[in-house]
Amino acid sequence: MAEHKLVGQNYTTPDLVAKVTGKAKYAEDFRAEGMIFAKLLLSPLPHARVTRLDLSAALAVPGVKAILTADDLPAAADAVNDNGQLILANLDGEVALTNEPVYQGQPILAVAAVDEVTAADAIEKIQIEFQPLPFVVDPLESLRPGGPNARTKGNYWNIPAPAPAAQGGGGGRGQNPPRPEIRGLKFTDAEFAEAKDGRLPVMREAPEKWSYGDLDAGFKNAALVLDETFVTPDTSHQTLETRTVMAYWQNSKVYVYTGTQSTAQTVLGVSRWVGVDPANVVVISEYTGGGFGSKITGAISLVIPVLLSKKANAPVMMRVSREEEHYIGRGRPGVRGRMKVGFSKEGRITALDMFSVSDNGPFERQGDCGNTGVISSLMYQPLAMRFRGISVLTNTPPRGPQSQPGGMQAAALMEPVIAKAARKLGIDQVAIRRINAPVGKASFGPPAGPKAVRQYVTSAFVQEALEKGAALFKWDERKARSGKRNGSKVRGVGVAVSTYSAGSVGYDGLFVIKPDGRLYVQSGIGNHGTASVSDCHRVSAELVGVPWEKCEVTWGNTAKNLPWTCNSGGSQTIHAMTRAAHAAGMDATKKLREIAAKDLGGRPEDYEVANERVFRKGGGAGMSLAKAAQRAIDLGGAYDGHELPKDINKFTRASATALAGQGLMGVGKDNYPHDGQSRSFVAGFAEVEIDVETGKFHILDYLAVADVGTVIHPRAVGGQILGRSMLGIGHAIGQKWVYDQHYGVALAKRFHHNRPPTILDAPARMQWATVDLPDPETPVGARGIGEPPVGAGCCAVLNAISDALGDDVFRRAPVTLDMILTALEAGRPTTEPLTAHI
Amino acid sequence: MDFVRWGQNPWGQNILTHVSWTLFWASLFAGLMFLVAHGSYMLLSAHRKRPSAETDRMEAAQPNLPKRIERHSLMARAFHWVMAAAMFVLLFTAFLPVVGVKFPWVTWHWIAGLVLTGSIVFHIVHASFWLDFWSIWVGPKDIPELKAEVLREMGQDVPGLKSGKYPLGNRLYHLAIMVAGLSAVATGxxxxxxxxxxxxxRNPYLFSDRTWGVTYVTHGVAGVGLVGLVIAHVYFAIRPEKWWITKSMIFGWITRRQYLEHHEPERWRVMTDRPTGRI
Amino acid sequence: MAVIHDVMPAFELFQPASISDALTLLNRHGSNAWVMAGGLDSFDWLKDRIKRPSVVIDLSQVQALRGIKEQNGGLEIGAATTLTEVARHLVVRDKFRLLMEAAELVASPQIRHQGTIGGNVSQDTRCWYYRSGWTCYRAGGNICYADTPTAINREHAILDADRCVAVNPSDTAPALVALDAQMVIRSARGERIVNAEDYFIGPAVDITRMTVLAPGELLTAIRIPSTWAGAQFYFEKVRDRNVWDFPLLNVASAIKYSGQTIERIHLVINAAAARPLRLHAVEAAVVGKPRNEQTADLAGRIAVQGAQPLRHNGYKIPLMRNVVKRAIRGGGGGTWTS
Amino acid sequence: MEEKTMTADTPNRVSRRNFIKGVIASGAVVSSAGYLWRSSALFGQQPSAPGSVERLITLNVNGQDRRVDVLKQETLATTLRYKLGLTGTKLGCDRSECGACTVLVDDVPRYSCSVLTHTVRGKKIVTVEGLAAADGTLHPVQQGVIDEQGFQCAFCMSGFLMATVGYLKTNPNPTRAELAHGISGNLCRCQDYDKILTAMMRGAENLRKA
Incomplete structure (x- = not known):
């Protein structure tokens, strides 16, 4: 695709008019005849056992149709994944309803009634008693010698080492992973003694542990060694649309109207949670009001209306309230890290010894803790590194991946240390990041596999991003005025770098060119605001030469023949699905050429496809796509989808089979080579102004420069870069959880307590740019961008604050005016650094 | 009518919070009703009064008795009045806001509570080591006295025991106020x-929510109980036939005649060298 | 009984059209009645199912409670006048800018379009323990969850706490106290007028109420005398987010000068205690002094005397010192760049 | 092409053998008995009491008078969404903290989650469905969103649109900073504020030109 007609161009996405007129239907906007309403009874205790439950008074309320309790749920079942591995059921994993709640707010039961007020009134009539069990909401409190455990069995997951993975993301059939189990672990008294000074104690034998290089030599050769503790906040995803669901059963099929990030893949989630064959699951999710990782395949809570609907024999709408969303809506694990970092006098990191403790919540182990190590190793390329970590179970709401999971925390742990080192060494902040930046096929993470080889990326253009950013931001000019006082105001500038995974491989593309000359694209991608639901398919349209006006995208309903599609999480989609779209486009192009050669003579290679035609290269005989589509139907076989490639997923196969015979089918699996792991990078630049009398600060300006390969849709990329930057900035300026430790209950459970940034907290000026260098390992050159802006946004602001005020102001994020004020007053950081959720 | 008030703790558990203020009104009402009933009875019914000739005889028989007999030492009187002042401050600071007179009351209340506590501690020590400790208590031995007292109150002329240093009513009252007062002080x-x-x-989490609930309710019950008890006490203090006792609490002594008239010299020996003798 | 914080339970609704009808209803339903003006405080309580009135008296139809009248060189503002109307009123802008600035900093535009000035000054505290529906002192219980060894009390009181450490969250209240406003209160028994300063009460006096309004009473109007018209004003609200958030502290001052020296001053701080506090000691100390850095420093130092921090709100002491300084000095010196 | 793909599940595709007659398509008026509350009266009417209210009221929504049975405790957002089928107005928090439910009441942006429906009798209510012209021509502010590909998930969009349209009535030619203040009562969790402001500034420009 030498010159692009669609790729790289702005356009109006096919969902926008419906959105702007209010016709777009999100889960709560659907109505079904006879629909009844569900409300939840949540646990008021952080850990308890239900000892008495009397539903009689609630069932006697006129209008109450059914009550669903934990006893009605199917048992956790084993599953087989895409690679054919048997995944044993986690018997201590998350369940939608329970009689032994492990966090305040966990649903105990649900009441369905003719209307919401009846359901709510009925809940108030339920007699329920709990036996309180030991609980803990602070991971360090649980790791303290003699500290309480969040789960009866212990406080962390022991997950035996997985079988060696093949290089290059191919996956491959490994042995079946063992069942994870909960165990208990505490610091020794000697280890924990350090906590007194607000330093994170280090656990010598942590469950997650790896290293490479000669750490001791790295520290010995260092010109500067810093040993810092930093703490990142726990934050709710707080999608504006809560995880409301409407569901009903019909002819043994279940119809689930929900918000999800990944339409096609949610079928498997529903199937597993409800215990029903995937063929009997229909997911309808045309519009999703935000996900940020919290709705990757819908949410486990969807089983509640699904099973209630079965029990009550009526469609059930479960509107989830904002407070309920705080509890069941997922959050980012906060990480406290201890980083001992050695720097050469040029600023190169010679050694990094990192220990991370993350707050895992009560259920399945989150990858954030481990990612702090892996991402740090990629972003700063330490010459030698040791990582140790533990993800501690607590009685707080379940965590889930949130935009740049673990990567955002990695940046927040490391960036303040690097900024401090640059100040101590007298090195420019941009320069120190440049010298440590990954270049080309940079290695990262632990040595793995029988040959102990480290993984590497497909490409990295961080230095280019830093250079472009410094120029656009007028870094040197701004740096010169940083620290200058104007009345009670002082300015500071900050730069930060950040990275994350940016794409997977191996999925399918599917479309049909019909005899009306139009291109009908089937999209299994979720529509949660990233625009990838249509952006990816622009690649197919461009390859077969169809103008966008003649493309119709079908999405958001798994009954409508969608292809097997990646999870829209971890910035996979634009990479994975442009590859799949490319494969399908190439398949159609090949078929078009073959049809032309058949009808018009010559070899297929003599033909090219463009401008709605297939024609002899250099002009000459050809036919319209409309005509070719009709010919494809006439020819049958592979041309119209009656014969399908062997390697496509069975999900795609079923959809393609249903569409066969309607026109020329483009269908294909992404089998393109892919040497390395795709990662995107962002360099963020911020200037802040702080009032030292109130501690209040404003962000004057923010710039993010992204290394994302080829840009498919500039406005969407810009929105992702700045939107995710703001999400990160929220972590720097105020968003957090607050828990009362005595009772283990949430105090901040609404927007005005959790404080997601408002439009007036955003920088007065925001800009974005990309380095515009395609990734060499993917046909369109595009990588994902949803994740890395988060850490860059957060840390550019953190670094700008410390640039203005000095190093000893904060040791945790978010940085709020109280921290600034008391630190300036006392001349040292004063806010309790290690206490969780304050 | 609910006698206690319930609330919810952060775990949604029902916890006791306070005694219901209706009990305050009940106690106030009961105190006043007792006053009216007793006053009416005293007005309307006949009472036995010891014939003065009998007292004359006794006085003549005991010429060596001093004219004034010390009933309450200075220390004991000081204690009583300090305690009374503290009690009034406590009751007014506790209950004026309940009846609608709003003012900052907490500091006055706890300071008065400390004064009361201090005076009670003093009183216990003083009574244990310097006074006839057992003279104030009631026990099974008092049943004949109680019987006689009741019958006398009903107008019958009953021979038999007269009171020792403290009449039975006094001692019963002391018992009641001691229970209520110590409950209030200990919980307070x-x-x-x-x-x-x-x-x-400050440590509001010193006890569990449930223990705190019991503590507050106990304090409240004792407090409202004290309302009735104090009303009764004040009432008797100003009744004409008890005025001689009230005066003794002010001046410390009673006359020989009062002594002989109201007390059983055998049970309150003012002349022996054995001041701690038991009743 | 299980707890659920969603879906307003049923109540009987009355929408009287006149003050007298409203008072009749209030008198009839007594403590079962809930008075709703803008409703922004009310809905939280009702939707969370914590307060359960059987009757709601909605004042939105009482035209007599709305509007701003000029009166003896001052103003009479109907209690149900919205904050937007207050902030946009020309006389408020010209003569009592302090109130305009305070009203403009409340919450968000939509809330200002609906929230009333009467509601803003009479709103309940936002202490998150109290608002969670737990039976604390303020809710009739025997504990302050916000003042315990483990409590999170960053937003709570540094002054005048008495068992309860909640603060008054109003932005317009300190401005009204500084302007010597008078609160017109009516009930079936008649009318009484209370000085703004005395309208608010702390927990020492009544731990369950924020104002002197008794059941059956209605705040009908707020009168602003001409006393401070055209004075030098300073209002500052310090909060976390620039929209929605309640003040961590706010300060209002009105100053009249005689030449270079401060002739009269009213200085009020809110969110430091359960009621807006007029800083009489500071006022007395700065009268007769020139408006300069030294006077400002003095004011700041005096202001925080006696302040008692809790575990997480120690920052309010330097913050209060500094905003009081700024209220004398007239800002932080240097404006925000943007 | 949007219209065809917008409505997810067309009723005729669903077999009617079972209990579902289909999912009601966009904009349809749902039974006036309402979904969220039982229709039986919880209290007897007290016609004699001053200020007592009737349940059956008339609302002027998007230029039309609509008769609707409204419970005493019902909020405007609920009436619009569940009684009048106007689901373009979203509920994000139900507590005046996000702005997704913003509608115009007599041209003033209000949080419909925090307005009792009974208080807006006789007032003109405009929702996002009422912005475009009868012929489908988009409102200039809506067009601004199309022009700039504003918003991401768009759950906040209708609230932002209504807040902007309301604000522009008081200040048709705002600076970017003024507009940000004017629509600051709306939260976007995709945090796409920069692009939203760009789209809304474009909308303001469109409106001035219109």
Whole structure:
């Protein structure tokens, strides 16, 4: 695709008019005849056992149709994944309803009634008693010698080492992973003694542990060694649309109207949670009001209306309230890290010894803790590194991946240390990041596999991003005025770098060119605001030469023949699905050429496809796509989808089979080579102004420069870069959880307590740019961008604050005016650094 | 009518919070009703009065008795009045806001509570080592006295026991106020860990929610009980036939005649060298 | 009984059209009645199912409670006048800018379009323990969950706490106290007028109420005398987010000068205690002094005397010192760049 | 092409053998008995009491008078969404903290989650469905969103649109900073504020030109 007609161009996405007129239907906007309403009874205790439950008074309320309790749920079942591995059921994993709640707010039961007020009134009539069990909401409190455990069995997951993975993301059939189990672990008294000074104690034998290089030599050769503790906040995803669901059963099929990030893949989630064959699951999710990782395949809570609907024999709408969303809506694990970092006098990191403790919540182990190590190793390329970590179970709401999971925390742990080192060494902040930046096929993470080889990326253009950013931001000019006082105001500038995974491989593309000359694209991608639901398919349209006006995208309903599609999480989609779209486009192009050669003579290679035609290269005989589509139907076989490639997923196969015979089918699996792991990078630049009398600060300006390969849709990329930057900035300026430790209950459970940034907290000026260098390992050159802006946004602001005020102001994020004020007053950081959720 | 008030703790558990203020009104009402009933009875019914000739005889028989007999030492009187003042401050600061007179009352209340506590501690020590400790208590031995007292009150002329130093009514009252007062004081001392004072570091989590509930209700029950008891006490203090006792609490002594008239010299020996003799 | 914080339970609704009808209803339903003006405080309580009135008296139809009248060189503002109307009123802008600035900093535009000035000054505290529906002192219980060894009390009181450490969250209240406003209160028994300063009460006096309004009473109007018209004003609200958030502290001052020296001053701080506090000691100390850095420093130092921090709100002491300084000095010196 | 793909599940595709007659398509008026509350009266009417209210009221929504049965405790957002089928107005928090439910009441942006429906009798209510012209021509502010590909998930969009349209009535030619203040009562969790402001500034420009 030498010159692009669609790729790289702005356009109006096919969902926008419906959105702007209010016709777009999100889960709560659907109505079904006879629909009844569900409300939840949540646990008021952080850990308890239900000892008495009397539903009689609630069932006697006129209008109450059914009550669903934990006893009605199917048992956790084993599953087989895409690679054919048997995944044993986690018997201590998350369940939608329970009689032994492990966090305040966990649903105990649900009441369905003719209307919401009846359901709510009925809940108030339920007699329920709990036996309180030991609980803990602070991971360090649980790791303290003699500290309480969040789960009866212990406080962390022991997950035996997985079988060696093949290089290059191919996956491959490994042995079946063992069942994870909960165990208990505490610091020794000697280890924990350090906590007194607000330093994170280090656990010598942590469950997650790896290293490479000669750490001791790295520290010995260092010109500067810093040993810092930093703490990142726990934050709710707080999608504006809560995880409301409407569901009903019909002819043994279940119809689930929900918000999800990944339409096609949610079928498997529903199937597993409800215990029903995937063929009997229909997911309808045309519009999703935000996900940020919290709705990757819908949410486990969807089983509640699904099973209630079965029990009550009526469609059930479960509107989830904002407070309920705080509890069941997922959050980012906060990480406290201890980083001992050695720097050469040029600023190169010679050694990094990192220990991370993350707050895992009560259920399945989150990858954030481990990612702090892996991402740090990629972003700063330490010459030698040791990582140790533990993800501690607590009685707080379940965590889930949130935009740049673990990567955002990695940046927040490391960036303040690097900024401090640059100040101590007298090195420019941009320069120190440049010298440590990954270049080309940079290695990262632990040595793995029988040959102990480290993984590497497909490409990295961080230095280019830093250079472009410094120029656009007028870094040197701004740096010169940083620290200058104007009345009670002082300015500071900050730069930060950040990275994350940016794409997977191996999925399918599917479309049909019909005899009306139009291109009908089937999209299994979720529509949660990233625009990838249509952006990816622009690649197919461009390859077969169809103008966008003649493309119709079908999405958001798994009954409508969608292809097997990646999870829209971890910035996979634009990479994975442009590859799949490319494969399908190439398949159609090949078929078009073959049809032309058949009808018009010559070899297929003599033909090219463009401008709605297939024609002899250099002009000459050809036919319209409309005509070719009709010919494809006439020819049958592979041309119209009656014969399908062997390697496509069975999900795609079923959809393609249903569409066969309607026109020329483009269908294909992404089998393109892919040497390395795709990662995107962002360099963020911020200037802040702080009032030292109130501690209040404003962000004057923010710039993010992204290394994302080829840009498919500039406005969407810009929105992702700045939107995710703001999400990160929220972590720097105020968003957090607050828990009362005595009772283990949430105090901040609404927007005005959790404080997601408002439009007036955003920088007065925001800009974005990309380095515009395609990734060499993917046909369109595009990588994902949803994740890395988060850490860059957060840390550019953190670094700008410390640039203005000095190093000893904060040791945790978010940085709020109280921290600034008391630190300036006392001349040292004063806010309790290690206490969780304050 | 609910006698206690319930609330919810952060775990949604029902916890006791306070005694219901309706009990205050009940106690106030009961105190006043007792006053009216007793006053009416005293007005309307006949009472036995010891014939003065009998007292004359006794006085003649005991010429060596001093004219004034000390009934309450200075220390005992000081204690009583300090305690009374503290009690009034406590009751008014506790219950004026309940009846609608709003003012900052907590500091006055706990300071008065400390004064009361101090005076009670003093009183216990003083009574144990310097006074006839057992003279104030009631026990099974008092049943004949009680019987006689009741019959006398009903107008019958009953021979038999007269009171020792403290008439039975006094002693019963002391018992009641001791129970109520010590309950209020003991719970009040713990409750001070829930308010800001210079004496304790605040720790509202000293007890479990349930224990605190019982503590507050006990304090409340004792408090409203004291309302009735104090009303009764004040009433008797100003009744004409008890005025001689009230005066003794002010001046410390009673006359020989009063002594002989109201007390059983055998049970309150003012002349022996054995002041701690038991009744 | 299980707890659920969603879906307003049923109540009987009355929408009287006149003050007298409203008072009749209030008198009839007594403590079962809930008075709703803008409703922004009310809905939280009702939707969370914590307060359960059987009757709601909605004042939105009482035209007599709305509007701003000029009166003896001052103003009479109907209690149900919205904050937007207050902030946009020309006389408020010209003569009592302090109130305009305070009203403009409340919450968000939509809330200002609906929230009333009467509601803004009479709103309940936002202490998150109290608002969670737990039976604390303010809710009739025997504990302050916000003042315990483990409590999170960053937003709570540094002054005048008495068992309860909640603060008054109003932005317009300190401005009204500084302007010597008078609160017109009516009930079936008649009318009484209370000085703004005395309208608010702390927990020492009544731990369950924020104002002197008794059941059956209605705040009908707020009168602003001409006393401070055209004075030098300073209002500052310090909060976390620039929209929605309640003040961590706010300060209002009105100053009249005689030449270079401060002739009269009213200085009020809110969110430091359960009621807006007029800083009489500071006022007395700065009268007769020139408006300069030294006077400002003095004011700041005096202001925080006696302040008692809790575990997480120690920052309010330097913050209060500094905003009081700024209220004398007239800002932080240097404006925000943007 | 949007219209065809917008409505997810067309009723005729669903077999009617079972209990579902289909999912009601966009904009349809749902039974006036309402979904969220039982229709039986919880209290007897007290016609004699001053200020007592009737349940059956008339609302002027998007230029039309609509008769609707409204419970005493019902909020405007609920009436619009569940009684009048106007689901373009979203509920994000139900507590005046996000702005997704913003509608115009007599041209003033209000949080419909925090307005009792009974208080807006006789007032003109405009929702996002009422912005475009009868012929489908988009409102200039809506067009601004199309022009700039504003918003991401768009759950906040209708609230932002209504807040902007309301604000522009008081200040048709705002600076970017003024507009940000004017629509600051709306939260976007995709945090796409920069692009939203760009789209809304474009909308303001469109409106001035219109």
């Amino acid at each position: 001392m713990f409750m001070m860990t829930r308010v800001r004072t210079p004496l304790f570091t």
